[in-house]
Amino acid sequence: MKTVGLFGMLVALAASPVFAADNNAMIDACRNYAASHLNADAGKINVNVETARVDGTIPVNGEVEGTGLTFQCSFNPAGTRIVQWWNSAPEHCPADVSEADRYLYPACN
Numbered sequence: 512m513k514t515v516g517l518f519g520m521l522v523a524l525a526a527s528p529v530f531a532a533d534n535n536a537m538i539d540a541c542r543n544y545a546a547s548h549l550n551a552d553a554g555k556i557n558v559n560v561e562t563a564r565v566d567g568t569i570p571v572n573g574e575v576e577g578t579g580l581t582f583q584c585s586f587n588p589a590g591t592r593i594v595q596w597w598n599s600a601p602e603h604c605p606a607d608v609s610e611a612d613r614y615l616y617p618a619c620n
Contacts, residue, residue: 532569532590534560541571543582550620551575578615
């Protein structure tokens with residue numbers, strides 16, 4: 512009888528995922544990462560978690576309100592670490608950018 516109970520418990524454990532990615536933690540991590548790297552106010556950053564890719568990584572897409580800047584954080588399959596970062600911000604600081612628009616160009620700051 513104990514063998515049947517143990518077997519049932521093992522089957523139940525095998526069927527459940529070992530790690531479940533925490534969407535809220537990924538959203539917070541990606542928002543903070545973007546705010547830091549894009550010199551943006553975290554309160555103006557909108558993010559959403561997408562469906563995991565075939566390789567298991569989890570994309571979190573975002574945008575900075577009113578700037579046109581978009582970005583993506585890719586998390587490991589467990590959702591615990593950013594493994595890739597992409598953003599649409601220019602990589603250089605144009606010579607003719609005004610002080611008012613410098614926030615659009617992280618390389619200017």
